[in-house]
Amino acid sequence: MPLVSLELAADPAPLPSAAVQFLQAAMVRTAAWFARPGVVAGAGFLPSDYELVYRTLRTLRAADRHARTLCEWGSGFGAVAGLAAQLGYAVYxxxxxxxxxxxxxxxxxxxxxxxxxxxxxxxxxxxxxxxRLSDLDTRTVMSGPDAYAEMDMALSDFDIVFAYPWPTEEEQYRDMFRRRADYGAVLLTYSSEEGVRAYRKVPKRGL
Ligand SMILES: C[S@@+](CC[C@H](N)C(=O)[O-])C[C@H]1O[C@@H](n2cnc3c(N)ncnc32)[C@H](O)[C@@H]1O
Structure with missing residues (x-):
């Protein structure tokens, strides 16, 4: 069950005004969240680069019209989820x-x-x-009930998964996707150093 890298350049066209307005509101609310007294920076929620993720998703949308469902793993303020809904995906x-x-x-x-x-x-x-990898340095909560049944969805029902893993978690996220996603599904990950990367799950050659 290999994952193959996809080359997805960020679409350079201007953002539509609906996306700009949504992003502005998301940024204002996110800033208020971080301005709360006692907030611990770098633990839990950390925003990705929403404009870059939107531009990359727009490229994917144009390249793969069959993809319909998207799940944001660890959706935080729901900014990527909202932008994906604006692009026409059915989003969770x-x-x-x-x-x-x-x-x-x-x-x-x-x-x-x-x-x-x-x-x-x-x-x-x-x-x-x-x-799960036992020696992993992770900020992701690895135990507890999962949310798929409540959504009436399985991980294998999603055409696209977006996630922003901590650098040490990237391999774990790819492994989870490799084992549980459907063939043809795409994993998009954001990293502050690498930007957005995309992987498609494909069958082993010869199968
Ligand atoms: C790095 S933030 C990314 C937030 C958002 N995806 C974005 O791009 O702005 C990771 C998020 O995952 C959440 N999280 C951590 N472990 C989780 C788990 N096992 N299931 C669901 N969410 C989790 C955290 O609370 C946090 O909001």
Whole structure:
């Protein structure tokens, strides 16, 4: 079950005004979140580069018209989820932090975006028990109930998964996707050093 890298250049065309307005609101609300007293920077929620993710998703949308469903693993404020909904995907977000779930739902509601955000874990329960790398330096919560049943979806139902893993978690995320996603599905990951990378799950050669 290999993952092959996809070359997806960020679409340079200007963002539509709906995306600009949504992003402005997301940034204002995110800034207020980080301005709270006692907030610990670098733990839990960290925003990705939303404009870059949007531009890359727009390239993917044009290149793969068959992809319809997208899941944001660890959806935080739901900014990527909202932008993906604006691009026409059927979007789900999974977020462990109940406060972030509430904020993201409010943001989507204020912009009339049809996104389902569920509180829980994107790590499939059986994966967490059997396959996780034990020596991993991780900020992702690796245990607890997963959110797929509540969404009435399985990880293998999604055409695209977006995630922003901590650098030491990237291999773990790719492994989870390799084992549980459907053939043909695409994993998009953001990293502050590498930008957005894309991988497609393909069958082993000869199968
Ligand atoms: C680096 S932030 C990325 C947020 C968002 N995707 C973005 O691009 O702005 C990772 C998010 O994953 C959440 N998280 C950590 N472990 C999780 C888990 N097992 N299931 C769901 N969310 C999780 C954190 O609370 C945090 O909001």
């Amino acid at each position: 977000g999974i977020e462990i932090d109940a406060e972030l779930v509430a904020h993201s739902r409010a943001l989507h509601q204020d912009f009339d975006l049809d996104v389902t955000v569920v509180q829980g874990s994107f790590v499939p329960e059986d994966y967490a028990r059997r396959e």
